[in-house]
Amino acid sequence: MDMPDLLNIENLHLEFDTYDGVVKVLAGVDLQMRRGDVLGLVGETGCGKSMTALSVPRLIPMPPGRITAGRVSFNGEDILSKSESEMEAFRARHVGMIFQDPVTNLNPLFTIREQLVDAVLYQRAQGQKVPGRWRGFLPSARQMRQEAHERAVELMRLTGIPDGDKRIFDYPHQFSGGMRQRVLIAMALAGDPDLLIADEPTTALDVTIQAQILRLIRSLVAQLGLTVLLITHNLGVVARSCERVAVMYSGRVIEESPVRELFRNPKHPYTRGLIAAVPQKDISRGGLEGIPGMIPNLIDPPAGCRFHPRCQQVMDVCRATVPPTVAVGLEHSTACFLYPEDL
């Protein structure tokens, strides 16, 4: 690969201490993203997709969380060894995040203007820690706020909020769910981030609004050259919005491929099961297949491949050994013993 990776997660292991025992949340996550990628991270509840994403801006509370092995590097810099103040600057300038629930992520007591201007000012302040005696030479606070206001209106225009210059004085409750999500996207873009992490951005929204937000994200990718990590449990959203997909199961990426290849030619039994479980066109009554069993307990996960108790094609080796990730096609890899190494 000629282009260096923007984000490189290698063999990441994450554990949480709880009263019931140690929860092994991530067990060797490998994930690479190049600049301009739109990668979908798919999996069911508890598979670790949000935890993987949160480990990039290092937003996992530690303790109780603990990274026991692995590396996260961004633009060649090692994230895990940064100090907390370096992390603050890093988050402000390189990573923007949006979350599932646009209601809880906006403060109901402040107008959108106050919240957006704050975000813009915070991002600007990072990296230019001016010593006190030089403060007087900075552009006046008033002017900075004015500039930040203009930038905030610009961000609202960019994210498709009509009448941004007037609506910026409104409170969050005066916005609908879709519009609130747009405000949050605007806020995430305030620092011109390289990477936008979208954690289930459309799960709380109706389908017609979901389509609007996905279209917005795609247009931002085209306009700003954003790199997007889209976390979702909805395979349809991935098919519509992403170029590459990584499927996670119980703390590992078990298959990764370009999006078309994954849907046409899924390799891992879990991926196959997941695709077969979605009610699609042309599936007649009784034709839907679920995956038997349920997601494993992460305190005492199954030995070997964590999927083996639910797998239809389980072999003896699966019960004892963790399968390595092998290439099964062009940019297509999976962690399953059904496929021999060195194809």
Added chain:
Amino acid sequence: MSRLLEVNNLSKYFPVRGGLLNRVVSDFRAVDDVSFALQEGKTLGLVGESGSGKTTIGKCILRLLEPTAGQILYDGADITHLKQSELRRLRGEIQMIYQAPAASLNGRMTVGQIIGEPLWIHESLKGNAARERVLELMNVVGLKEEHYYRYPHEFSGGQQQRIGIARALAVQPRLIVLDEPTSALDVSVQAQILNLLQDLQDQFDLTYLFISHDLGVVRYMCDEVALLYLGKIVEVAATEVIFEAPKHPYTQALISAIPEPDPDMQREEIIIRGDLSHSFPQQGCPFAPRCHADKLADCDTIPPPLIEVERRHEVACHLHPAMPIALT
């Protein structure tokens, strides 16, 4: 085939209070003049976005909410004004399964008690006889015998939903209102529950009113679909017809917005502007402010009636050629 449930001109308005004396200043029309019928042994899907009134309709049918106007016929009998004592008998016939399985199960009761309670209330069954029935029901929905003394929090979402289903089945209902039964579940578990619901329907000859916002699930489960927009039905037809040849602009937009797990799927994506808002002008079509089609003058002034444009296909849209031209 008979009509098990018939809903005629059902409306449910909630009072909006305001002003200095907190008087009722206006009505919030959650359900506005809705009519549909449900054939015995079939599944009717009620589809709409949040705030379209689908859950309110479900609750009105169970008389958990009192309808403002209209008539509900169950098995030919008017149940709109039944007294409490008569309602109890009705609840043995109509049951409901809720969206959030954890919130709809009493956390202080064991699984055996939860499933056994309706048996005690409706059939005065207790002791060993009740226990046997409960175990039988647990077996039917795929729970194990050892789960009898466990509490709801010990189960995953899918298993909790199975408990809710067993509880609904306990009284041997004929009609079940399913309010988003799988929207809190993961896809692999959702498939298990949907298949279970279909098996139970075949086994016990159940009739389902299936409330959902997920069109993919509705396509899989339902024989007929009614689409709701702001408390009004905009289109009703057999499932294949709705998905293959939708007539209402809202239905067309909604179907084009389903994220299909198929990256090669070529289709025109209709993105409608704005969002669901109850503050539309009370006259005219409720969808008019968001409609992407070429609107007529009537759209903003006259509410379109729901008319049968083809056999068993009803649409409420002025743009449809079969719509009578309003004489203004």
